[in-house]
Amino acid sequence: MVQVALSLLLLPLLSAGITLLFLRKYGNIAALLSVASAGGILAFSSFLIFGKDSDQIFSWSTTWFQLSDWELSFGFLVDSPAKTLLFVVSFVGLLIHIFSLGYMADDKAKARYFGGLSIFMFSMLGITLSDNLVMIFVFWELVGFSSYLLIAHYFSTDEAANASKKAFIVNRVGDFGFLLGIIITYWTYGTVNLQELSVTANLDPSLTSTMLCLLLACGFIGKSAQFPLHVWLPDAMAGPTPVSALIHAATMVAAGIFLLIRIEFLFTVEALKLIGLAGSVMGLYAGFCALTQRDIKKVLAYSTLSQLGYMAAAFGLGLPGIALFHLMTHAFFKALMFLGSGSVIHACHHEQDIFNFGGLRKKMPVTAYTFLIGVLAISGVHFLSGYFSKDAILLGAYNLDFVIFSILYLGAILTSIYMFRLYFLTFCGETRSKSSENAVESSVFMTAPLIVLAVLAVFGGFHSLYPAQIVEYLLPDISRVAEMPHHLWMNILGLFAWVGGLLFAWKIYGSDTQSKDPLELKAPSLFQLSTSKLFFDEVYLFYVNRIQDPFFRFLEVMELLFISGLMVRGSAGVAALFALLGKSFYSGKIHHYSFWFVLGTLGFLAYAILGGGIS
Amino acid sequence: MDFHQILLLGSIVVPLLSAVFILFFFLNDSCRAKQIAYFAFGFPCAAGIFLFVNTDPYLTGYSFELLYERMGLQSLGITFHLGLNGVSSPLFAMAGIVGLSACIAAINSEAKRLPLYLALLAFMQSGLMGLFASVDIFFYYLFHEFALIPTFLMIGLWGGRDRRSIALEITIYLTLGALISLGGLVALNVLLDAPKFDFPSLTESLLTDGLKVGTQQKIFGLLLFGFGILVALFPFHTWAPRGYETAPTSVSMLHAGVLKKFGLYGLVQLALPLLPAGGITWGPYLMWLALGNILVVGAITVAQNNLKSMIGNGSVMHMGYCFLGLAVCSSLGASAAVMLMCAHGLSVSLMFLLANYINKRSGTLEMNEMGGLASQTPILACFFAAATFATIGLPGFGNFWGEFAIFLSLGEYADNRLVLGLAALGIIISAIFGLRAMARIFYGSKSDELLSFEKENKILDLNIKEIIPASLILLPLLFIGLWPKGISEGIDVNISSRYQIFDKGDGNLGLPSCCPVSVIEDSLPESSIQKSALEEEEK
Numbered sequence A: 001m002v003q004v005a006l007s008l009l010l011l012p013l014l015s016a017g018i019t020l021l022f023l024r025k026y027g028n029i030a031a032l033l034s035v036a037s038a039g040g041i042l043a044f045s046s047f048l049i050f051g052k053d054s055d056q057i058f059s060w061s062t063t064w065f066q067l068s069d070w071e072l073s074f075g076f077l078v079d080s081p082a083k084t085l086l087f088v089v090s091f092v093g094l095l096i097h098i099f100s101l102g103y104m105a106d107d108k109a110k111a112r113y114f115g116g117l118s119i120f121m122f123s124m125l126g127i128t129l130s131d132n133l134v135m136i137f138v139f140w141e142l143v144g145f146s147s148y149l150l151i152a153h154y155f156s157t158d159e160a161a162n163a164s165k166k167a168f169i170v171n172r173v174g175d176f177g178f179l180l181g182i183i184i185t186y187w188t189y190g191t192v193n194l195q196e197l198s199v200t201a202n203l204d205p206s207l208t209s210t211m212l213c214l215l216l217a218c219g220f221i222g223k224s225a226q227f228p229l230h231v232w233l234p235d236a237m238a239g240p241t242p243v244s245a246l247i248h249a250a251t252m253v254a255a256g257i258f259l260l261i262r263i264e265f266l267f268t269v270e271a272l273k274l275i276g277l278a279g280s281v282m283g284l285y286a287g288f289c290a291l292t293q294r295d296i297k298k299v300l301a302y303s304t305l306s307q308l309g310y311m312a313a314a315f316g317l318g319l320p321g322i323a324l325f326h327l328m329t330h331a332f333f334k335a336l337m338f339l340g341s342g343s344v345i346h347a348c349h350h351e352q353d354i355f356n357f358g359g360l361r362k363k364m365p366v367t368a369y370t371f372l373i374g375v376l377a378i379s380g381v382h383f384l385s386g387y388f389s390k391d392a393i394l395l396g397a398y399n400l401d402f403v404i405f406s407i408l409y410l411g412a413i414l415t416s417i418y419m420f421r422l423y424f425l426t427f428c429g430e431t432r433s434k435s436s437e438n439a440v441e442s443s444v445f446m447t448a449p450l451i452v453l454a455v456l457a458v459f460g461g462f463h464s465l466y467p468a469q470i471v472e473y474l475l476p477d478i479s480r481v482a483e484m485p486h487h488l489w490m491n492i493l494g495l496f497a498w499v500g501g502l503l504f505a506w507k508i509y510g511s512d513t514q515s516k517d518p519l520e521l522k523a524p525s526l527f528q529l530s531t532s533k534l535f536f537d538e539v540y541l542f543y544v545n546r547i548q549d550p551f552f553r554f555l556e557v558m559e560l561l562f563i564s565g566l567m568v569r570g571s572a573g574v575a576a577l578f579a580l581l582g583k584s585f586y587s588g589k590i591h592h593y594s595f596w597f598v599l600g601t602l603g604f605l606a607y608a609i610l611g612g613g614i615s
Numbered sequence B: 001m002d003f004h005q006i007l008l009l010g011s012i013v014v015p016l017l018s019a020v021f022i023l024f025f026f027l028n029d030s031c032r033a034k035q036i037a038y039f040a041f042g043f044p045c046a047a048g049i050f051l052f053v054n055t056d057p058y059l060t061g062y063s064f065e066l067l068y069e070r071m072g073l074q075s076l077g078i079t080f081h082l083g084l085n086g087v088s089s090p091l092f093a094m095a096g097i098v099g100l101s102a103c104i105a106a107i108n109s110e111a112k113r114l115p116l117y118l119a120l121l122a123f124m125q126s127g128l129m130g131l132f133a134s135v136d137i138f139f140y141y142l143f144h145e146f147a148l149i150p151t152f153l154m155i156g157l158w159g160g161r162d163r164r165s166i167a168l169e170i171t172i173y174l175t176l177g178a179l180i181s182l183g184g185l186v187a188l189n190v191l192l193d194a195p196k197f198d199f200p201s202l203t204e205s206l207l208t209d210g211l212k213v214g215t216q217q218k219i220f221g222l223l224l225f226g227f228g229i230l231v232a233l234f235p236f237h238t239w240a241p242r243g244y245e246t247a248p249t250s251v252s253m254l255h256a257g258v259l260k261k262f263g264l265y266g267l268v269q270l271a272l273p274l275l276p277a278g279g280i281t282w283g284p285y286l287m288w289l290a291l292g293n294i295l296v297v298g299a300i301t302v303a304q305n306n307l308k309s310m311i312g313n314g315s316v317m318h319m320g321y322c323f324l325g326l327a328v329c330s331s332l333g334a335s336a337a338v339m340l341m342c343a344h345g346l347s348v349s350l351m352f353l354l355a356n357y358i359n360k361r362s363g364t365l366e367m368n369e370m371g372g373l374a375s376q377t378p379i380l381a382c383f384f385a386a387a388t389f390a391t392i393g394l395p396g397f398g399n400f401w402g403e404f405a406i407f408l409s410l411g412e413y414a415d416n417r418l419v420l421g422l423a424a425l426g427i428i429i430s431a432i433f434g435l436r437a438m439a440r441i442f443y444g445s446k447s448d449e450l451l452s453f454e455k456e457n458k459i460l461d462l463n464i465k466e467i468i469p470a471s472l473i474l475l476p477l478l479f480i481g482l483w484p485k486g487i488s489e490g491i492d493v494n495i496s497s498r499y500q501i502f503d504k505g506d507g508n509l510g511l512p513s514c515c516p517v518s519v520i521e522d523s524l525p526e527s528s529i530q531k532s533a534l535e536e537e538e539k
Helices: A002-022 A027-050 A080-103 A110-129 A133-154 A158-189 A194-203 A210-223 A232-238 A241-250 A252-262 A269-290 A296-316 A320-347 A365-379 A385-400 A402-427 A444-459 A475-482 A487-510 A518-522 A524-585 A590-612 B003-025 B030-054 B088-108 B114-133 B137-158 B163-192 B199-208 B213-231 B239-246 B249-259 B261-274 B276-302 B307-327 B331-362 B378-391 B398-411 B414-442 B448-456 B464-482 B485-498 B500-504 B526-538
Strands: A058-067 A070-078 B063-068 B080-084
Touching: A002 A027, A002 A058, A002 A070, A002 A110, A027 A080, A027 A110, A058 B331, A058 B398, A058 B485, A070 A080, A070 A110, A070 A133, A080 A110, A080 A241, A080 A252, A080 A320, A080 A444, A110 A133, A110 A241, A110 A252, A133 A158, A133 A210, A133 A232, A133 A241, A133 A252, A133 B398, A158 A194, A158 A210, A158 A232, A158 B398, A158 B414, A210 A252, A210 A269, A232 A241, A232 A296, A241 A252, A241 A296, A241 A320, A252 A296, A252 A320, A269 A296, A269 A402, A269 A524, A296 A320, A296 A385, A296 A402, A320 A365, A320 A385, A320 A444, A320 A475, A365 A385, A365 A402, A365 A444, A365 A487, A385 A402, A385 A444, A385 A475, A385 A487, A402 A487, A487 A518, A518 A524, A524 B163, A524 B276, B003 B030, B003 B063, B003 B080, B003 B088, B003 B114, B030 B063, B030 B088, B030 B114, B080 B088, B080 B114, B088 B114, B088 B249, B088 B261, B088 B331, B088 B464, B088 B485, B114 B137, B114 B249, B114 B261, B137 B163, B137 B249, B137 B261, B163 B199, B163 B213, B163 B239, B163 B261, B199 B261, B213 B261, B213 B276, B213 B307, B239 B249, B239 B307, B249 B261, B249 B307, B249 B331, B261 B276, B261 B307, B261 B331, B276 B307, B276 B414, B276 B500, B307 B331, B307 B398, B307 B414, B331 B378, B331 B398, B331 B464, B331 B485, B378 B398, B378 B414, B378 B464, B398 B414, B398 B464, B464 B485, B485 B500
Parallel strands: none
Antiparallel strands: A058 A070, B063 B080
């Protein structure tokens, strides 16, 4: 088992290393290597999930770093939540690798792209398998790095240059808290190993503190782009679309939720409540922002933010199993939609404005119908995958915390509105630009993953269809929610949410084929508010440009003035002044010397007589 | 003398003799001088790595010891005593690696009067190897001066803008620092009255008849500020960025990477274990000064537009972490600081090397006059990204472990957690300046200045002669990052054996709150306490 886990982890690293060293100029070979390694990952992880003794928790560790009493191990912990995520990452990862073969076919820097994907797979698998917090942190930073690398793929555009920088720095802000959290965890519990932590935390609940939970949750806030660090995710769409699907929708951003699940036993009631509330607000806020976005990828990005909010809310309600369930179904349908949008963007020659699409259903039927399945699934249409996980969250919220429920329910209505808006504008009606006029269906490399994901988006909600190992962690919470009252009522509300959203979107966007957003004409103030995204970016930009940078420059000037100037030059100046004074005695004229000599002698005599003469 | 000892002695003598050879015979024959230089720097590098691999990490004392007692100074306790222990051997290897890389950079640099330049560099290298190999404190100090003086000359002769005035400023500053620390060292020698003036004898005599707390505090103060000036402790740091900006690349690499570690090495090996009470008294103040390094200099780094001055400021900033590790006064903090010293020496010299490459390709060091270089120089961009991410502490590179362990040591005591929170802000600050530089140099579109430069010069990617020195530094950095145990074991065994006094101390006897333990009672050996008790009884 150890060998399997190690090879699982090292395979993508090896692939990335070989690509970096030897295949920089051979994009096609690099692509094949990377896809092969993704296939290998799937094979190894299936072995890890389904192999013998798979009903037990597998853990292994060896010393990695040791200083004084501190000992860090490099170890694996493959338990039930890890298996679920392992399945999602390796399966969706492989599909997206295959999709990339088609999408990146004409890219000049293919090798760099596929190398980056492999590094990402390595780091993501690392997070999944880690058995201690520090190791999670290590891979946590590495996924941030690979995300940086891949967002910056089109580095010659300023957009990508800024977005990559922003993503990494904002993530670092979250990691700052996470790091402090890990350190304080170590000194509080005496260990960072997850299994030992859970034992210690259960033995002595008094050790937990809300402060510590919130510090650790900072990691989640940064990586999962939650309030107030959500600003990086929409910008991260500057990267290639399959990257957005893999990293910024299906796996990496979901790692935040996975982290919370890993340390669930540390959380206090207050911290849970706060996370639940923040998550639900995020669900609503991001849905509201998604309403008026014109860029197809940004709509999906805000949608991802909103769905991550749902997961956080589920976690905050004390239903981590449901959060992981939603993580899984979301990975399917959101990857599906991102890849669908990639297929559209590829066909329309990198046009991303949905008001320049239209009528693509007839031109790209496979993309359109699979995309529709994604839209239906995320909107919570009955018996598709999203229905099960999202309604489980809503039902849980309804029974556990009505405030969270009402916010989430509003979010659900918005979800259905912006999703159907996206679908209608892109695939229905007349074509609105030249690029969409000439669109043709994408190659089989791109449509095949779409079809597979669509199947999962339809059936992925039936937990009984999965092998027991994958859904083991979900089941207790699913049955807990299943036993809650008000099922029928929730079904009616759910129906109302998606049908209402569908009708609303149809009324506004269904028939209109203009290049201006009809909502802008009908409700201008609402529209403005939504496009402003509540000014987060503006506030941060103001802080960076008007407060931080000038202050830093001010410090530089102060340093120059006081330390370099006053202290260093000043002391040199004082010394030089004395030197000048001393030098003036050396005039080279004999009568000056004799004058000083006489004065000195007189002074000495006076001292001898007045001071010493008395005794 | 066995093989290892020959290597140890050779890594000091070979560069020294080569320098003399070049000076006397090949001052006008740059071809021959280059060949000699390869040997002069290649030997210590290979020897350093070989000795590092062969050092027994579980030995608390010195390996490969070499001792000449009759130097003519034995009446002062001074002997020529070489050896490596767990702390010095990784630093010794690091000095060798950076030295070889700097030598190749110098040979590629096409400097005027190259043989002279190489000879001075070889002098410096000999001093650098010697300072980490010395067991005797007099020679430890002497080798430092030996490396320092060529630095001034090289900055004055081959430096860039304002080289004369800056060379003078550095000279005054560093000589002052060295003088103050010399005062401390002499005081130690005189007051402890050990039979020999080397690290183990001083430790031993401290155990038999310890110093009074007040004396410890005074000497520690001298050593702290003397060494502090040499390591660019805030607010005595302004010489460093200016100096590195002006100095030729190889000198910046060797000075920022290796020579600057002299002061920290002295604090780790000498000041803290010998003067624990001094460390505990000064610790809290040192913490706030180190925070000045991290936050104030960090902020100034962000404001820089010149690449080299950004790297210089950044290196001063990261010295703050090392000081923090020492200020905690625990074996964890001190070993973490040593880890960071090794990694930082590599990463900062790599940065200076790459800055030189970038300068060659863009004709400038002002970052707003660059942009979009990555499309033409992907390999350079790759190296620069690696160096930047190493500098900002990405896991997978050595710096991360050092920084992480320093933060960890700060978290141990609740009183230090405010400092921990502030210091950890540094990871955000470094990310800001590192990634801004990356974006401004390599991403986006080209600036007008670069376009006009390009008209006259062709921008080419790195050639093999440039890749070799860069990968020479990058590989050990990755090694430490991926397998930290490789160097942490030796450091840990050595430091733990000599820092017990901090870890075992107990009771808080009214010392400043930042400091966890009191060693006032512990630092006085039991025998002397008993003696004073006996004396009281007699009265």
